[in-house]
Amino acid sequence: MRTIKDLDIDGKRVFIRCDFNVPKDEDGNITDDRRIRGALATIRYCLDRDCKVILASHYERPTAGVYEEKYSLATVVKRLKKLLKIAHNITLTTDVIGEDAQEKVANIKSGEVVVLENLRFEAGETDNDKEFAKKLADMADIYINDAFGACHRAHASIEAMANFFDKEHKAAGFLLAKEVKFFQKAIDNPQRPFIAVVGGSKVSGKLEALRHLLDKVDKIIIGGGMAFTFLKAQGYEIGQSLVENDLLDEARTVMIKARKQKV
Structure with missing residues (x-):
């Protein structure tokens, strides 16, 4: 895997796709900033090389085309300023690819950071x-x-x-490279018994991972909100708990395959 260290980035405009989808409390305060901290090494590496840095991320699931303050990356930018300690050099756009974003990106200087507003405000992101x-x-x-x-x-x-960048102009950041290296080792040469713990709120985003893991692991433990879909698929009452009814059959298929493979 090519990483950012393999590229000539000095003084260039660098677009970093981050994951700033951080949890917040009912008042909109960030309760865990580890995802923001995880991006710092890559951002600092670019700033140390006089790059013009453009950051982009999604946040939750807003209605495309509708701006809602609760889905804005403003709180993320505030925390990012505190962590990077270069507050005066970080700006947030009011749109994603509109006039404000284009103007701020066009005028960005070396050592500055422009953060695009929530990518999912545009339907084109998820499409x-x-x-x-x-x-x-x-x-x-x-x-x-x-x-x-x-x-x-x-x-x-x-x-x-x-796909718009050739191999000399695209690569993985430090966080992505580290995570891939870790999981590659765990999946290709695991210690036995190999147990995978899979959580999160949505089954839909993890179906492919579950199918793939069935051929690799000895046991799978499913937790978090997605567990309720599997419980309901087995006939359990789950009350008002989060469930994806359209994926009950998929959940049953995964469990049938798991039983056949004695997982």
Whole structure:
């Protein structure tokens, strides 16, 4: 895997796809900033090389085309300023590919950071739209993917955008490279018994991972909100708990395969 260290990035416009989808409390305060901290090494590496840094991330699931303050990356930017300690050099755009974003990116100077507003405010992000991806790609010379938590999604800033850069102008950030190296070792040469713990709120985003893991592991433990879909698929009452009813059959298929493979 090519990493940012393999590229010539000095003084260039670098687009870093981050994962700033951090948890917040009912008042909108960030309760865990580890995902923001995880991106710092890549951001600092670029700033140390006088790059013009463009950061982008999604946050939760807003209605595309509708701006809602609770889905803004403003709180993330505030925390980022505190962590990077270069507050005066970090700005947030009021849109994603609109006039404000274009102007701020066009005027960015070396050592400065522009954060695009929540990518999912644009329908093109989740639609993996090529035209939307091209507008993002036109902002930068270099594309860096450091969003390990979002890499399983075929979204514009993850998949379509990367296709507009050749191998000399795209790579993984430090966080992504570290996570891939860790999981590669765990999956290719695991210690036995090999037990996978899979959690989160949505089954839909983890079906492929579950199918793949069935051929690799000895046991799978499913927790978090997604567990309720599997419990309901087995006939248990789950009350008002989170469930994806459209995936009950898929959950049953996964469990049938697991039993056959004695997982």
